[in-house]
Amino acid sequence: MPLTIARLMKTPILKEARLVAGYDGINRMADSVNMMDAPDIVEWIRPQQILITTLYSVKDDRSVLNTLIPQLAERGCAALGIKPQRYLERVPAELYDQANQWGLPIIELPQQLPLGIISHEITRALLRRDDVDWNDDTQEKVFLEMTDIALRGHQGWEMVAQHLSQLWHASVGLLDNTRAIRAVAARGINNALFEMVAQQLRDRASYVRDGSPQGLVASGETAEGYPVIREGVWYGEIILVRRRKPLGMALSAAIHAIALLRAKQYWSMQQLYVQQRQWIEGMTREGSLTPVSTLTSPFRFDHVLFKGPYGAMVVHVQTGPGFQRMGNHWNQRVSLLDETAQWLQMFLTQKGWGLILASDDDELVGIASPGSKSMEGDDFSWNYRQLEEASQALWAHFHVKVSFHLGRLYPSASHLPLSLQEAREVAKTLTNHVINVYQARSLQALLRQIAPEDRARFVTEVFGPLLTLSEPERAVLLETMDIFFENQNQASEAAKALYVHRNTVLYRIRKLEDLLHRSLSDAEDLLTVRVALLFLKELDLREGAPRHDMY
Numbered sequence: 001m002p003l004t005i006a007r008l009m010k011t012p013i014l015k016e017a018r019l020v021a022g023y024d025g026i027n028r029m030a031d032s033v034n035m036m037d038a039p040d041i042v043e044w045i046r047p048q049q050i051l052i053t054t055l056y057s058v059k060d061d062r063s064v065l066n067t068l069i070p071q072l073a074e075r076g077c078a079a080l081g082i083k084p085q086r087y088l089e090r091v092p093a094e095l096y097d098q099a100n101q102w103g104l105p106i107i108e109l110p111q112q113l114p115l116g117i118i119s120h121e122i123t124r125a126l127l128r129r130d131d132v133d134w135n136d137d138t139q140e141k142v143f144l145e146m147t148d149i150a151l152r153g154h155q156g157w158e159m160v161a162q163h164l165s166q167l168w169h170a171s172v173g174l175l176d177n178t179r180a181i182r183a184v185a186a187r188g189i190n191n192a193l194f195e196m197v198a199q200q201l202r203d204r205a206s207y208v209r210d211g212s213p214q215g216l217v218a219s220g221e222t223a224e225g226y227p228v229i230r231e232g233v234w235y236g237e238i239i240l241v242r243r244r245k246p247l248g249m250a251l252s253a254a255i256h257a258i259a260l261l262r263a264k265q266y267w268s269m270q271q272l273y274v275q276q277r278q279w280i281e282g283m284t285r286e287g288s289l290t291p292v293s294t295l296t297s298p299f300r301f302d303h304v305l306f307k308g309p310y311g312a313m314v315v316h317v318q319t320g321p322g323f324q325r326m327g328n329h330w331n332q333r334v335s336l337l338d339e340t341a342q343w344l345q346m347f348l349t350q351k352g353w354g355l356i357l358a359s360d361d362d363e364l365v366g367i368a369s370p371g372s373k374s375m376e377g378d379d380f381s382w383n384y385r386q387l388e389e390a391s392q393a394l395w396a397h398f399h400v401k402v403s404f405h406l407g408r409l410y411p412s413a414s415h416l417p418l419s420l421q422e423a424r425e426v427a428k429t430l431t432n433h434v435i436n437v438y439q440a441r442s443l444q445a446l447l448r449q450i451a452p453e454d455r456a457r458f459v460t461e462v463f464g465p466l467l468t469l470s471e472p473e474r475a476v477l478l479e480t481m482d483i484f485f486e487n488q489n490q491a492s493e494a495a496k497a498l499y500v501h502r503n504t505v506l507y508r509i510r511k512l513e514d515l516l517h518r519s520l521s522d523a524e525d526l527l528t529v530r531v532a533l534l535f536l537k538e539l540d541l542r543e544g545a546p547r548h549d550m551y
Contacts, residue, residue: 003029003030003031004026004027004028004030005019005025005028005030005078005105005107006026006027008030008050008122008125008126011121011122011125012121012246012247012251013113013125013247014109014110016112017081017107017108017109017110018107018108019105019106019107020096020108021100021105022079022100022103022104022106023100023105024100024103025079025102025103025105026105028103028104028105029078030048030049030078031049031078031126032048032049032050032123033049033050033052033119033122034049034050034051034052034119035053035115035116035119036055042068042071042072045072045075045076046075046076047078048076049076049078050077050081050122051072051079052081052109052115052118052119052122053080053081053083054082054083054115055091065092065094065095068080068095069098069099069102069104070102072104073102073103073104077104079104079105079106079107080105080106080107081106081107081109081118082106082107082108082109083108083110083111084108121247124246142253145163145253146160146163146250146254146256146257147257147260149163149257150256150258150260150261150264151264156257156261156264157174157182157261158183158185160174160258161173161183161184161185164185164238164250164254165185165187167250168240168243168244168245169187169243169244170187170241170242171184171185171186171187171188171194171241171242172184172185172187172238172240173194173198173238173239173241174237174238175198175236175237175239176235177234177235177236177262179237181198182236187242189241194241197223197239197241198223198239222241222242222243223239223240224241225237225238225239226238226239226240228254228258230256235255235259236262238251309369309370309380309411310367310368310369310409310411310415310416311367311368311370311380311407311408311409311410311419311423312365312366312367312368312416312419312422313366313368313404313405313406313407313423314364314420314423314426314427315340315341315357315363315364315365315403315404315405316402316403316427317336317363317364317400317401317402318400318402319400319401320395320399320401337359337362337364338359340364340394340402341357341358341359341366343394344357344390344394345357347389347390347393348368348386348387351389353368353370353383353386354368355367355369356368363427365420367416370382370383370409380410382406382409382437387434387435388435391403391404391434402434403431403433403436404434404436405423405426405427405436406435406436406437406438407420407423407426407438408422408438422438425438426438447534447535452539455535455538455539456535456539458532459532459535459539462518462529462532463532465516466478466512466515466516469515476508477508478536479498480494480498480505480508480512481508481529481533482533483498484505485530489520489526491505491506491509
């Protein structure tokens with residue numbers, strides 16, 4: 001049954017469309033739709049037909065553009081739907097002027113929908129008047145119903161899928177933002193067939209990237225995929241198979257409901273993250289396994305609670321080129337850390353680990369019990385291979401780079417504060433390694449944990465007067481001091497190494513003591529000067545650092 005353009009503009013598919021010209025023809029009748037894919041399309045237009053186009057086939061032919069509107073009007077075309085800015089940067093103003101003159105409505109179509117979907121839905125609306133007869137009360141009712149379902153209990157995904165299946169007379173599958181199927185309401189087909197069709201849709205990921213719906217025929221079934229995007233955030237997908245009723249207002253209501261489900265999940269996880277942070281802080285501070293039965297958690301903490309050995313880790317998280325969000329939340333930095341924590345917990349617990357991770361400023365802090373371990377006496381070791389697998393998978397799927405900084409493993413939870421302190425020491429070192437493990441360190445290695453800028457400041461404070469000397473004089477004194485220390489402060493041995501007289505060494509040492517206002521016979525002064533010399537040598541080795549040439 002024909003409908004007026006005014007009525008069709010109220011359908012859900014044209015809700016985002018705009019009438020931009022030809023207002024006098026708003027009551028023209030329409031009974032079908034056609035798409036323009038050739039310059040001679042006018043010859044194929046029949047009365048009461050809507051023509052939709054991107055103008056691609058005629059965008060460079062001014063003569064066709066100049067005569068298009070009069071020819072369409074003479075053939076009784078109901079309206080011209082144009083999707084601008086796809087191939088034509090600007091619709092010629094003459095088209096609008098001619099449309100107003102001839103009373104032929106020009107409709108600016110929504111950018112996010114392909115012409116095939118628009119044509120399909122307009123045809124459905126023409127065939128089924130009930131789709132356009134939805135009034136404001138009906139729309140509000142559907143939104144309220146879907147909102148109520150999404151907020152009710154813990155079966156939100158399943159209930160939304162079932163409700164949509166009833167509205168659309170279709171098999172419905174809901175996918176979350178990881179493209180995992182959360183719920184299926186199979187109507188008239190078995191679950192195995194639905195899974196097969198859904199998988200073929202999921203393999204065609206292009207429609208997820210550009211935000212447009214996707215349709216295909218798979219295993220003899222007509223399937224449709226609709227990305228769930230709201231305010232620029234991708235929450236998941238809706239997959240439909242064998243749809244018998246128009247999408248109508250239910251599509252917007254479904255997107256609203258799924259966004260609510262994801263928000264519920266997000267805030268639930270945020271509450272969990274807060275609890276986990278508190279639990280980790282308490283356990284690493286007190287060194288005791290606090291009961292965690294109060295945590296509402298999707299992860300199994302019993303691995304950590306009842307299986308030793310125990311160790312602490314600090315995880316640094318970075319994003320690389322091509323980074324893809326694992327989720328779509330408001331505080332993106334916090335979200336990235338929390339999502340990485342969630343992903344690592346899920347990955348490693350599947351490998352038999354016990355692991356609790358929580359964000360702390362700009363890093364993750366965790367307590368772990370590796371699922372498999374080697375032990376010689378009290379010497380436990382981490383399962384490096386599985387940590388490397390986790391790192392590789394994160395990079396391959398999301399372009400998220402992680403590095404693990406590990407304290408030692410201990411048989412008792414009472415050592416967790418010590419293990420965390422060791423992990424934090426390792427985390428201060430700047431390395432490109434994925435896995436960095438604490439080892440008993442020498443005094444020299446411990447001193448290197450001091451920040452470079454602090455070491456440079458210490459060198460300046462201790463060696464200030466020495467560094468102001470000319471380069472030749474400074475180099476001689478520094479070389480003498482270095483050799484003197486290497487020979488356990490023995491002037492005779494240092495003289496042999498330098499090929500100079502013993503008195504020359506003693507003279508240079510006295511000069512150093514006068515310059516630095518320190519005595520190398522005093523234990524504290526000696527330690528201060530030796531540490532400053534170590535820092536100075538480290539600074540000299542750093543690429544791009546100011547040189548204080550030793551020799």
